[in-house]
Amino acid sequence: MPRGLAGRAWDMLGLLLVLSSLIWPAVIDPETGTGLRLFASTAATFAALILLVSLLTRNLASPVAPAAAILGVIAGAAAPLILLRLTGPGSAAFGLWVYVAGLTILIWRAMGVLSTLIDRDIVRRILVASVFGVAFVWYWQVITIGFAVPSILLPPPSMIWDRMVADVHLLWGDFRLTFFEAVLTGFTIGSLSGFLFAVVVERYPFLARGLIPLGSAFSAIPIIAVAPIMIIWFGFGSSSKAAVITLMTFFPMLVNALAGLRSADRMELDLMRSYGAGYPTRFFKLMLPAALPFVFNALKINSTLAMIGAIVAEFFGTPLAGMGFRISASIGRLQLDMVWATIAVAALSGSLFYGCITLLERRLTFWHPSLRT
């Protein structure tokens, strides 16, 4: 595919759309019913900036060009946000959507330019990924405000942010209760017992042969369904949630750790034996390191399972706090901004939890082929 030519055509189409948006009114004042063309001057300025930069990108291979392109796109993206804030929700008119369509193409091109210019680099990955993330939130904001989507259906990000700032103490309290009392406890007990069980089972090949096929059957079971049973057994407190998470995290760790412990090479094990190494030495020097990539795989799976388990367990009834409780209670009151704020906290903490495990994995299994480049 002739990338350069097609890319230039896309650039032109994007610019054409952005510029032609000047013909139509961008927003219509809801009170007077007249179209506002205030937008035109802003859009034209940014479009000219982007055009200039995209021409520069052709001639110069300097890092200034892509940086300016990004700045132009950011500035261009800010224009409709400011305009919509001035005129209020639902005021968007045809011109605005033409502008958004044109900008979409330019954002896509900017990401493409970025991903080729800073090659094979962690910076590039983070930069391109964050452009995508920001663009996602931007569309969410522009579309919900522009079309005046009822906040019952989907609140705009700005509203969710306001709610997060206003109720930061409430959210923190829920997070503390759910994460530190249920998630961490259940995650630790479940993963640890799964691992220890795998170590024991590995020593008895008869058990392992029976357990491995059963384990893959067990892993298909929707363990989340034990949540109501655990609540009857352990009451409404944190212990029932921790029990659900323990059960959910046990099997992935058992299956993975068992596979990992058995992944030690037979030749290497024989070599260790010929050196007269006992089981403890074999375990710590050979089997455990061989199992670590598998164990971390299980820990990553478990980190997301633990969050899900805690929140679903809280749907069935809890003391009057916790993230799952907050979500179900806020839905009852149609406080959708609170629901989304809690989901944002859950997503953020889930990603951080996952990220911490990934970092630990990089530290401990740096020798593994998948982490070497």
Added chain:
Amino acid sequence: MTTAAVAGAPVARAIPRTPSRLASILTVLFGLVVIWYVAALPMNAGQLTRQYARIDPDRTFTFNEKLFATWTVRRPMLPTPDMILGDFWKTSTGAPITSKRNLMFHVGVTALATTTGFLAGALLGIALAIGIVHLRTLDASLMPWLIASQTVPILAIAPMLLAVLGALSVSSLVAKAAISMYLCFFPVTVSMVKGLRSPDRLSLDLMRTYSATQAQLFVKLRWPASIPFLFASLKVAIALGLVGAMVAELSTGGQAGLGGRLLNASYNGDMLHMWTALVTSSILAIVLVAAVSRIERLVLTGMGSRPPDQNA
């Protein structure tokens, strides 16, 4: 499970394994059942003493009477396997199949939502993988967010998504399938990206020397190479799809489906029905995964490749 057991049975191997895999599985299963019955003793003891106290406060019961009565006690805390089997049989044959009182009706509802969501999720997953493999920009921009999307406890969104879709008067099947889909697509995408990239440089170069187009490269090399990866992820996806469908049913307030049955039983504090729903959903999960495995064998054999060893 059964297919694995059958595949592992001694089929004229040169060196017979001692002891056989089937024996190992049966021993482990037997051990689990024994543990279950033993655990039922203390778990149900409290309930039993309360019942006895109601019947006749003055009479004392012998140890043996108490011991075995825990396995037949009414409204147990931990129902024994034979109680669950009995309840399963009673509720799945006691009413016509179209009645809401029949367990199999609810199995059908859940299975339909699961498979619908699973198919949609698999298609979405494959489409995303194709995009990621072919568009460099998408690879750099989308992949990290896909991983982040799965750290979102999506099941938390289930009740809200259902409320929103309900407000838009979408049928509950579609709403449930949408949640299943969200859980299903991720393993398929990750696996397919790996699979579509699995052809080695030599094969790719050979195709280029034949001056194959991108489309031909895809149809003749990448796609066939990715099929084993696809099925491995489909087995994970369908189990996740069942979880999604059940949680969706839990949050719709228990109208129908296994999740609904579980919720209704939990409102009534009816342990036996909860366990029956749980065991039934486990059987459904195993059946669904087995069905995918069967299709995998057929497809892989049809493509002329050696089916993977079904020992794990």
